[in-house]
Amino acid sequence: MDKDKIRDTVRQKFTEYLTAKKCRKTPERYAILDLIYSKSGHFDMDTLYEAMNNEHFRVSRGTLYNTMQLLLDCKLVLKHQFGNNLSYYEKAFNNDFHHHLICNQCGTVQEYKDNDLKSLIQSKKIKRFTPVLYSLYIFGTCGKCASTKKRK
Ligand SMILES: [Zn+2]
Ligand SMILES: [Zn+2]
Numbered sequence: 001m002d003k004d005k006i007r008d009t010v011r012q013k014f015t016e017y018l019t020a021k022k023c024r025k026t027p028e029r030y031a032i033l034d035l036i037y038s039k040s041g042h043f044d045m046d047t048l049y050e051a052m053n054n055e056h057f058r059v060s061r062g063t064l065y066n067t068m069q070l071l072l073d074c075k076l077v078l079k080h081q082f083g084n085n086l087s088y089y090e091k092a093f094n095n096d097f098h099h100h101l102i103c104n105q106c107g108t109v110q111e112y113k114d115n116d117l118k119s120l121i122q123s124k125k126i127k128r129f130t131p132v133l134y135s136l137y138i139f140g141t142c143g144k145c146a147s148t149k150k151r152k
């Protein structure tokens with residue numbers, strides 16, 4: 001799917017959700033959605049807030065938090081907690097499925113794609129439970145931190 005198509009599709013999904021929930025369809029909400037879908041990788045709320053106010057139009061933190069809640073609720077955005085107290089977000093629609101490698105020393109998060117692991121988990125039948133979503137976090141030491149350690 002190309003970028004424009006993705007943008008239109010997620011806007012459409014968001015519109016359906018807002019209509020169903022009787023929420024207002026403000027331009028700010030769509031601008032936040034567009035910004036999130038123009039990004040790749042993971043981001044926290046502060047980064048998003050800065051990007052929003054630098055490149056687009058000014059929104060309050062309240063509007064941003066509130067919109068993020070709506071986007072999480074309609075599954076257009078995923079939320080992660082990578083072992084610290086900060087929450088990280090990433091787009092959910094048409095995003096390549098990946099696992100996460102998290103460095104215990106510097107806190108960097110890398111995307112880790114492994115199709116064997118993916119099909120293994122997806123092929124699992126769980127009794128009286130229908131999985132919708134899962135995430136796998138692998139904690140350890142990244143290459144950078146490992147080589148810094150060696151040099152010391
Ligand atoms: Zn590291
Ligand atoms: Zn991710």
